[in-house]
Amino acid sequence: MDLAPAVTFDRDNFAALLEERGLTTDQVNTRDGDPFSEMNLIRRAITQARTAVPFIYRNAVATLPETLTWITALVDDARAQQKRRDAITPVISRGRSLLLLGPTGVGKTHQAYGALRRLAVTGVSATWLTTSSADLYAALRPRAGVDSETEFRRYAHARLLLVDDLGAAKATEWTEEINFRLVNHRYENQLPTLLTSNVLPKQLADRLGDRVASRLIEMCDRAVITGTDRRRNAA
Numbered sequence: 001m002d003l004a005p006a007v008t009f010d011r012d013n014f015a016a017l018l019e020e021r022g023l024t025t026d027q028v029n030t031r032d033g034d035p036f037s038e039m040n041l042i043r044r045a046i047t048q049a050r051t052a053v054p055f056i057y058r059n060a061v062a063t064l065p066e067t068l069t070w071i072t073a074l075v076d077d078a079r080a081q082q083k084r085r086d087a088i089t090p091v092i093s094r095g096r097s098l099l100l101l102g103p104t105g106v107g108k109t110h111q112a113y114g115a116l117r118r119l120a121v122t123g124v125s126a127t128w129l130t131t132s133s134a135d136l137y138a139a140l141r142p143r144a145g146v147d148s149e150t151e152f153r154r155y156a157h158a159r160l161l162l163v164d165d166l167g168a169a170k171a172t173e174w175t176e177e178i179n180f181r182l183v184n185h186r187y188e189n190q191l192p193t194l195l196t197s198n199v200l201p202k203q204l205a206d207r208l209g210d211r212v213a214s215r216l217i218e219m220c221d222r223a224v225i226t227g228t229d230r231r232r233n234a235a
């Protein structure tokens with residue numbers, strides 16, 4: 001593990017997220033020379049989160065009780081595992097998943113990236129891979145020079161995976177198979193996955209297939225975001 005350089009706090013509101021944890025930006029930037037210190041882990045995580053989060057969600061803060069409960073459970077579990085194994089750092093490895101449902105524009109993606117940003121200030125190691133389902137299918141489409149199976153495994157095995165907009169595109173046999181294999185792998189190995197979808201809860205089975213819906217229902221905490229399209233409201 002490397003020593004992370006100091007981070008600046010004038011761009012987004014990470015300072016406020018830290019404050020909620022009772023930490024100051026000066027504390028986080030205190031260089032103690034220990035690559036495994038909590039402050040070094042937070043500096044690394046903030047730098048990684050800034051790369052992973054798309055520009056319009058750079059200030060996103062997750063506020064749903066279900067999201068906060070999910071994060072707390074993952075963090076508590078990582079710390080408990082660290083103690084049990086006498087490991088140097090707490091790492092998120094296994095745990096429950098979270099499914100955010102709601103119609104277009106209510107704030108599902110905002111909530112998801114808000115969760116990623118919140119996890120960054122917890123001091124546990126959380127390695128994210130983020131994608132939308134459309135980008136996932138594009139990345140896995142068989143083409144010259146790319147081994148689709150290797151690419152698939154990158155998503156299937158990711159420590160923490162965000163799949164935005166599951167079920168948004170018209171399903172084909174091929175996308176159904178990808179959805180099933182991905183969800184099944186994450187389900188069987190209890191790999192924490194954050195999924196968003198604009199499919200209504202009662203339509204999950206119709207839109208994603210019985211076997212995907214059944215696994216999602218067992219493996220995920222669920223939150224339904226209600227309201228109107230924030231984009232239209234803003235316009």
Ligand SMILES: Nc1ncnc2c1ncn2[C@@H]1O[C@H](COP(=O)(O)OP(=O)(O)OP(=O)(O)O)[C@@H](O)[C@H]1O
Nearest residue numbers: 056057103104105106107108109110111198230231
């Ligand atoms: N809690 C919030 N506070 C402030 N702005 C928000 C919040 N939630 C969402 N927004 C803003 O509202 C817009 C729509 O949010 P978002 O993209 O998360 O919706 P969505 O539910 O993912 O929509 P879609 O189903 O089309 O993907 C974005 O501009 C986002 O930045």
Ligand SMILES: [Mg+2]
Nearest residue numbers: 108109164165
């Ligand atoms: Mg979205």
